[in-house]
Amino acid sequence: MRQGVLPKIILAAYLVLLMLPIYWLINLSLRTNSDIMSGMALWPHNPTLEKYVHIFKDPTWVHAFGVSLTYVAINTIISVTVALPAAYAFNRYAFIGDKHLFFWLLTNLMAPTAVFAMPFFNLYYAVGLFDTVWGVALAHCLFNIPLAVWILEGFVGGVPREIDETAAIDGYSFPRFFVRIFLPLIANGIGVTAFFCFMFSWVEQLLATTLTATNALPFAAVMTRAYSVSGMDWSLLAAAGVLTMVPGAVVIWFVRNHIAKGFALGRV
Amino acid sequence: MTGKPINNRAWLFVLPVLAFVLFSSIIPVMTVVNYSIQDTMGANNFFWNGDGWFRDLLNPSTAIGARFDDALFRTLAFSLVCLMIEVPLGIAIALCIPRRGWLVGLTLVVMALPMLIPWNVVGTIWQIFTRADIGLFGAALTGLGLHYNVTQDPISAWITIVVIDVWHWTPLVILLSYAGLRAIPDAFYQAAQIDGASRWAIFFNIELPKLQKVLVIAVLLRFMQTFMIYTEPFVVTGGGPGSATTFLSIDLVKIALGQVDLGNAAAMSLVYYLITLTVCWIFFTIMTQLERRRDA
Numbered sequence: 001m002r003q004g005v006l007p008k009i010i011l012a013a014y015l016v017l018l019m020l021p022i023y024w025l026i027n028l029s030l031r032t033n034s035d036i037m038s039g040m041a042l043w044p045h046n047p048t049l050e051k052y053v054h055i056f057k058d059p060t061w062v063h064a065f066g067v068s069l070t071y072v073a074i075n076t077i078i079s080v081t082v083a084l085p086a087a088y089a090f091n092r093y094a095f096i097g098d099k100h101l102f103f104w105l106l107t108n109l110m111a112p113t114a115v116f117a118m119p120f121f122n123l124y125y126a127v128g129l130f131d132t133v134w135g136v137a138l139a140h141c142l143f144n145i146p147l148a149v150w151i152l153e154g155f156v157g158g159v160p161r162e163i164d165e166t167a168a169i170d171g172y173s174f175p176r177f178f179v180r181i182f183l184p185l186i187a188n189g190i191g192v193t194a195f196f197c198f199m200f201s202w203v204e205q206l207l208a209t210t211l212t213a214t215n216a217l218p219f220a221a222v223m224t225r226a227y228s229v230s231g232m233d234w235s236l237l238a239a240a241g242v243l244t245m246v247p248g249a250v251v252i253w254f255v256r257n258h259i260a261k262g263f264a265l266g267r268v
Numbered sequence: 269m270t271g272k273p274i275n276n277r278a279w280l281f282v283l284p285v286l287a288f289v290l291f292s293s294i295i296p297v298m299t300v301v302n303y304s305i306q307d308t309m310g311a312n313n314f315f316w317n318g319d320g321w322f323r324d325l326l327n328p329s330t331a332i333g334a335r336f337d338d339a340l341f342r343t344l345a346f347s348l349v350c351l352m353i354e355v356p357l358g359i360a361i362a363l364c365i366p367r368r369g370w371l372v373g374l375t376l377v378v379m380a381l382p383m384l385i386p387w388n389v390v391g392t393i394w395q396i397f398t399r400a401d402i403g404l405f406g407a408a409l410t411g412l413g414l415h416y417n418v419t420q421d422p423i424s425a426w427i428t429i430v431v432i433d434v435w436h437w438t439p440l441v442i443l444l445s446y447a448g449l450r451a452i453p454d455a456f457y458q459a460a461q462i463d464g465a466s467r468w469a470i471f472f473n474i475e476l477p478k479l480q481k482v483l484v485i486a487v488l489l490r491f492m493q494t495f496m497i498y499t500e501p502f503v504v505t506g507g508g509p510g511s512a513t514t515f516l517s518i519d520l521v522k523i524a525l526g527q528v529d530l531g532n533a534a535a536m537s538l539v540y541y542l543i544t545l546t547v548c549w550i551f552f553t554i555m556t557q558l559e560r561r562r563d564a
Binding site: 008018021033083110122139157205206237245 | 284285403435496516
């Protein structure tokens with residue numbers, strides 16, 4: 001139904017507008033500060049990787065990048081692992097309080113993080129998780145686990161119940177059935193869920209910065225270094241900004257075919 | 269939802285989820301509840317204040333009440349404007365994406381990119397992009413002779429925050445709508461063609477009804493996220509100029525951390541949270557109703 005030329009033009013124009021701010025960031029990251037301040041340029045005339053080299057040589061930046069990837073990975077693994085049996089239970093069984101529990105889980109997606117930042121700080125400080133990657137990973141579970149349960153429940157529902165019954169008749173114990181038969185069937189869903197857990201943990205910065213000081217400071221928070229009394233280091237800020245997009249771009253490239261399927265289930 | 273075996277041992281499957289989420293939710297929420305019903309004279313001496321903070325908050329003639337109403341109005345207006353732009357735009361763009369072909373994958377990847385940028389970096393990108401001296405957007409608008417200044421002109425600040433949100437989150441509506449459109453079988457379109465239905469008729473009679481469910485989800489998610497917006501305006505406008513873009517989250521942090529006015533901030537947090545919950549409960553009910561109707 002979409003054969004005309006007009007839709008293609010609209011789509012192309014939209015994509016160009018969408019990429020423009022990102023392109024501008026890349027443009028600035030390849031120019032020196034004096035070059036940036038001396039005037040506008042639609043593309044870098046004397047491109048330089050100076051700021052990228054600077055970031056890669058500075059242990060603080062490199063450490064922070066590792067920290068960000070670590071807590072995101074821990075969070076994704078915890079969220080998916082814990083959510084799998086729960087999603088199965090919500091989809092396959094009726095139990096006391098199931099609907100209320102499901103809505104309560106979803107309410108945690110709706111809690112404004114700005115509201116709870118300070119109590120979070122108090123809690124994590126008290127239990128000794130302040131300024132650790134585990135603390136940030138655990139804090140992000142607050143919204144990522146409910147999200148994972150929500151998405152996975154949709155995928156579990158896509159597997160016919162007869163498969164569970166057949167496996168039971170064939171003599172599979174439940175854990176064996178779950179790991180050997182059921183998980184491979186929803187591999188797509190696990191991929192999509194992991195992607196969204198990655199995404200929301202990677203982009204969330206308010207809790208991540210509230211709960212850390214130096215050891216576990218996320219990469220995007222180290223960017224405040226570019227704001228200094230001697231003036232803004234626009235070029236450095238831009239280069240660091242570009243680097244924060246790389247992990248997301250890599251991950252989405254790998255899951256691009258699963259994403260459409262995941263969205264098709266109407267979850268997320 | 270029908271015909272599920274009743275099995276209360278399923279709770280065992282849910283327990284780990286409960287443990288993880290409870291750890292991070294119950295104690296912070298109770299801390300806020302605690303502050304909301306107590307007052308302090310400093311030095312960690314708290315005493316019972318009953319519903320005092322709430323009565324102040326909900327009374328528009330008090331300073332905090334007026335401030336709360338202003339911020340609430342601003343936030344609701346912001347959510348509404350964003351939804352009114354993002355939902356129609358999202359559907360329109362989704363209709364432009366071809367159903368299949370090698371370009372589809374690439375298009376989806378490019379579209380998802382803004383959503384994968386840390387939120388404070390989104391703020392930074394636009395902080396740079398809207399500057400008149402080094403940013404393309406700011407320079408272009410100024411060059412056209414328009415009065416555009418994010419840090420001094422409230423209208424510029426508002427437009428900027430809305431544009432940022434549209435840029436950042438319309439892709440979510442597009443991806444959801446596109447998935448919904450793809451789920452429509454080709455046979456529906458063929459039947460419409462045989463009947464000689466116009467493009468508009470196809471949209472209103474086939475596509476829009478089929479999109480109903482994903483659109484409810486899209487509106488729910490977008491309402492939640494816009495209603496809770498914090499990082500982007502914090503980075504780009506800092507809530508200003510004046511209090512033009514001081515949305516509820518920003519105002520709360522100002523009251524709680526800036527003025528260390530814990531009682532007022534806590535009462536405000538809870539009322540704010542309850543509003544969000546109520547709206548989401550309404551959407552959730554609509555969503556489950558739709559699902560039930562589909563199953564029946």
